[in-house]
Amino acid sequence: ELKVEQNPLFLSMQEGKNYTIYCNYSTTSDRLYWYRQDPGKSLESLFVLLSNGAVKQEGRLMASLDTKARLSTLHITAAVHDLSATYFCAVGRGSGGGADGLTFGKGTHLIIQP
Amino acid sequence: DSGVTQTPKHLITATGQRVTLRCSPRSGDLSVYWYQQSLDQGLQFLIQYYNGEERAKGNILERFSAQQFPDLHSELNLSSLELGDSALYFCASSVESGGYTEAFFGQGTRLTVV
Numbered sequence: 001e002l003k004v005e006q007n008p009l010f011l012s013m014q015e016g017k018n019y020t021i022y023c024n025y026s027t028t029s030d031r032l033y034w035y036r037q038d039p040g041k042s043l044e045s046l047f048v049l050l051s052n053g054a055v056k057q058e059g060r061l062m063a064s065l066d067t068k069a070r071l072s073t074l075h076i077t078a079a080v081h082d083l084s085a086t087y088f089c090a091v092g093r094g095s096g097g098g099a100d101g102l103t104f105g106k107g108t109h110l111i112i113q114p
Numbered sequence: 115d116s117g118v119t120q121t122p123k124h125l126i127t128a129t130g131q132r133v134t135l136r137c138s139p140r141s142g143d144l145s146v147y148w149y150q151q152s153l154d155q156g157l158q159f160l161i162q163y164y165n166g167e168e169r170a171k172g173n174i175l176e177r178f179s180a181q182q183f184p185d186l187h188s189e190l191n192l193s194s195l196e197l198g199d200s201a202l203y204f205c206a207s208s209v210e211s212g213g214y215t216e217a218f219f220g221q222g223t224r225l226t227v228v
Contacts, residue, residue, distance in 0.1 A: 031215075033216075033217075035219075041221070042116065042204065042219045042220060042221045042222055043204070043206075043219040044219075045216060045217075045218065048216050088157065090157075092215070100162060100169065100170040100215075101147055101149075101159030101160075101161075101162050101170050101172050102147075102159060102217065103159065104156060104157040104158075104159075105156075106156050107156065107157075
């Protein structure tokens, strides 16, 4: 059974600081997703990582994937209040492409304080 | 706006009742996924349909069923409802593209069972 673990589950940080959210998964997968969710809202796709060593950046967020370690990281640089949200990583359940459901981590609730 | 439309946005019903949630995927997307988000279980994949056929099954209860119609909209039927079925139900859609699939989520239907 595929398991996805995120840590930390809760993070309070100050504006301007850097921090990293970690996502470990238990079995081989060829794709890793990061989503953002604001309270009571839908999930917004942030990154899709497809190969070992993949790195993607958007603004103050950068995601990376190490398939050998089964680890993805979401790094936040010089945090701002607008980044406060819950961040989920998710792993494709199948392999070799095609459509199937995602297994999500429990989410990291991020609060950025002035 | 992801382009995925879910109705209704909110639903309150009594235990033992049956409800139907509706999802219209993004134009051109053939795959529809249903997810349940609750405080205790987190985000769980329920079921996926692709072009009218069931494609993958997750943690869907026997009291729940889904279908995808020829116009590609999907319905999730929840019957014999229990208090524990109260949750946010998301629909997502995707178009298979290359070696990965990116899913776009609707705004969700918040179901409250009283």
